[in-house]
Amino acid sequence: MKMNAMSTIFRFIFLPFFLLTVGFAQAQLSFELSGAGANRIPVTIVDFPGDPAASRVITSTVRADLERSGLFKLIDHNNLAFDENAPINHADWKARGADALAAGSIARSADGRMEARFRLYDSQKGVSLGGAVYVTDSQQLRLAGHRIADYIYEKLTGEKGVFSTRIAYVVKTQGKFSLQIADADGQNPATALMSPEPIISPVWSPDGSRLAYVSFEKKKPVIYVHSLASGARHIVANQKGSNSAPAWSPDGRKLAVVLSKDGFSQIYSVNADGSGLQRLTQSSGIDTEPRYSADGGTIYFTSDRGGSPQVYQMAASGGDVRRVTFEGSYNVSARPSPDGKSLAFISRREGRFQLAVMDLASRQVQVVSDSNKDESPSFAPNSRMILIATEIGGRGVLSAVSSDGRIKQRLTVAAGDVREPAWGPYSQ
Amino acid sequence: MKKLLIPALLSALLVGCSTTPLPEDSAGAPVESRSGTSTGVAPVTAGGLDASGLPRELTDPKSKLSQRSIYFDLDKYEVKDEYKDLVASHAKYLSANKGFKVLLQGNTDERGSREYNLALGQKRAEAVKRSLTLLGVSEAQIESVSLGEEKPKDPGHDEAAWSQNRRADILYKAADGRGEF
Numbered sequence: 244m245k246m247n248a249m250s251t252i253f254r255f256i257f258l259p260f261f262l263l264t265v266g267f268a269q270a271q272l273s274f275e276l277s278g279a280g281a282n283r284i285p286v287t288i289v290d291f292p293g294d295p296a297a298s299r300v301i302t303s304t305v306r307a308d309l310e311r312s313g314l315f316k317l318i319d320h321n322n323l324a325f326d327e328n329a330p331i332n333h334a335d336w337k338a339r340g341a342d343a344l345a346a347g348s349i350a351r352s353a354d355g356r357m358e359a360r361f362r363l364y365d366s367q368k369g370v371s372l373g374g375a376v377y378v379t380d381s382q383q384l385r386l387a388g389h390r391i392a393d394y395i396y397e398k399l400t401g402e403k404g405v406f407s408t409r410i411a412y413v414v415k416t417q418g419k420f421s422l423q424i425a426d427a428d429g430q431n432p433a434t435a436l437m438s439p440e441p442i443i444s445p446v447w448s449p450d451g452s453r454l455a456y457v458s459f460e461k462k463k464p465v466i467y468v469h470s471l472a473s474g475a476r477h478i479v480a481n482q483k484g485s486n487s488a489p490a491w492s493p494d495g496r497k498l499a500v501v502l503s504k505d506g507f508s509q510i511y512s513v514n515a516d517g518s519g520l521q522r523l524t525q526s527s528g529i530d531t532e533p534r535y536s537a538d539g540g541t542i543y544f545t546s547d548r549g550g551s552p553q554v555y556q557m558a559a560s561g562g563d564v565r566r567v568t569f570e571g572s573y574n575v576s577a578r579p580s581p582d583g584k585s586l587a588f589i590s591r592r593e594g595r596f597q598l599a600v601m602d603l604a605s606r607q608v609q610v611v612s613d614s615n616k617d618e619s620p621s622f623a624p625n626s627r628m629i630l631i632a633t634e635i636g637g638r639g640v641l642s643a644v645s646s647d648g649r650i651k652q653r654l655t656v657a658a659g660d661v662r663e664p665a666w667g668p669y670s671q
Numbered sequence: 672m673k674k675l676l677i678p679a680l681l682s683a684l685l686v687g688c689s690t691t692p693l694p695e696d697s698a699g700a701p702v703e704s705r706s707g708t709s710t711g712v713a714p715v716t717a718g719g720l721d722a723s724g725l726p727r728e729l730t731d732p733k734s735k736l737s738q739r740s741i742y743f744d745l746d747k748y749e750v751k752d753e754y755k756d757l758v759a760s761h762a763k764y765l766s767a768n769k770g771f772k773v774l775l776q777g778n779t780d781e782r783g784s785r786e787y788n789l790a791l792g793q794k795r796a797e798a799v800k801r802s803l804t805l806l807g808v809s810e811a812q813i814e815s816v817s818l819g820e821e822k823p824k825d826p827g828h829d830e831a832a833w834s835q836n837r838r839a840d841i842l843y844k845a846a847d848g849r850g851e852f
Binding site: 424431432433434435436437438439440441443444458459460462463464469471472473474476483484485487488501503506507508529531532545552573575576589591596618619637662663 | 710711712713714715716717774776782783784785786787789790791792793794797814815816817818819821822828842852
């Protein structure tokens with residue numbers, strides 16, 4: 244009764260979606276898992292009764308998400324379907340090896356929207372761990388699946404899931420560049436910007452609504468901020484010389500940027516509307532690749548002030564500069580983790596450019612990738628995975644590596660070079 | 672009943688895909704709206720710039736001024752002696768033709784960080800700028816920028832290609848705005 248009342252209300256208050264087909268050739272990414280966590284949690288996702296096509300989309304999305312994370316082992320559901328209120332023989336599922344089981348149902352409301360209900364059970368204890376109803380446009384069933392996967396991930400691992408987040412990346416195809424946005428599994432790609440000139444360094448605003456990036460469409464690097472939903476964009480920095488390496492402050496009000504207006508590349512801060520430019524570094528060489536720490540108090544950056552490019556840190560308002568990396572002659576592209584515990588960066592070792600992670604408390608550094616042309620690391624918002632651009636067979640691909648190096652996922656795109664990945668924040 | 676529905680109503684107004692708790696359970700997070708298109712991402716196409724209309728002496732292959740590239744050694748950012756004449760010719764032209772402006776584009780090979788390479792390319796462009804200003808060209812006529820590793824002249828992945836890509840290019844623009852940038 245309560246459910247029926249709710250669905251009636253949903254029917255009237257949900258705004259209709261504009262289902263425009265994006266008319267650009269899009270490069271679909273596909274994910275491949277190599278290497279997994281040592282102790283994977285065995286879990287079963289049964290089919291959801293109701294609309295069979297919708298059930299397939301949702302349950303296959305949930306299963307693929309959990310499997311790809313490297314933290315779960317899927318126990319065969321034997322093509323069984325039952326809803327969130329059906330009685331469950333937990334002893335039976337326990338005997339099949341499942342620690343947890345999710346069941347659910349799909350219903351279509353009169354306005355064409357879909358309602359996905361599910362409940363997660365602890366098969367060992369035979370108790371419900373909770374459940375939810377996701378009401379979604381039928382075009383966004385996969386999003387509901389990602390939400391369910393996030394719910395299961397959080398209940399079973401204790402940390403937030405990132406399956407419903409999005410990633411941005413640049414694809415180069417036949418001399419053209421496109422900035423694309425896709426779901427975290429590489430599906431559902433959309434083109435935000437097409438350009439005949441390069442696009443680099445995309446970074447998500449903390450609320451996930453905008454991207455800042457560097458575009459060369461004016462024959463030089465210029466920094467833009469681009470609202471994804473409207474496509475509206477404005478120039479944040481187009482000073483004389485080069486404008487590059489934007490980084491959002493955690494409150495989304497400012498950007499750290501790199502300008503060469505006073506000679507070599509130096510770090511400045513600027514308000515997101517382009518006002519209030521302030522110089523933060525004063526070196527006679529290169530200072531670039533700024534990134535704010537999650538608490539906003541520190542900026543990590545790359546500088547050649549010591550003779551070779553190394554990672555440094557300074558106060559977010561400038562000053563109090565300290566060197567962070569010491570091993571090797573090339574350590575660049577530092578990215579502090581959202582949980583503040585580690586720093587990912589690219590380190591050149593014996594001619595290979597590899598992803599390294601520093602534990603900020605102990606200052607221990609571990610190389611976590613086995614590729615050799617790694618670039619542009621980007622943390623997932625839960626700090627567990629790091630997305631990088633690398634090269635395989637002469638082609639740019641994206642790869643995700645867990646911060647302990649154990650889990651590796653590769654995203655390949657059907658055509659073209661993929662580069663400059665940026666993992667978006669938790670969706671709000 | 673009515674009271675219970677208020678949070679659901681609010682979140683439903685704010686988001687495109689909503690979540691409500693099953694009875695006796697806590698709520699999951701709301702799903703964000705991706706309205707506008709099915710993905711919530713509106714496509715934009717950036718325009719390029721056209722280049723044309725420069726005097727023949729700048730473009731005629733027989734003219735020294737048509738040579739616009741200065742090459743650099745690995746990890747080096749100084750203009751080599753063999754390019755001093757070339758730079759001097761451009762300095763002379765710019766000093767005599769104050770209406771003309773140049774865009775100096777520094778480039779690097781593909782190895783390493785894109786943003787760090789952008790900073791290295793800037794060093795090469797700055798070196799050419801310094802050579803020109805030392806020969807009397809007004810700073811107001813020059814803009815030095817970097818393309819980093821983004822616009823390789825040779826797309827190869829060996830030293831032969833990389834040596835072509837460690838380069839600074841000189842682009843001209845006439846007083847009437849016509850030109851190469």
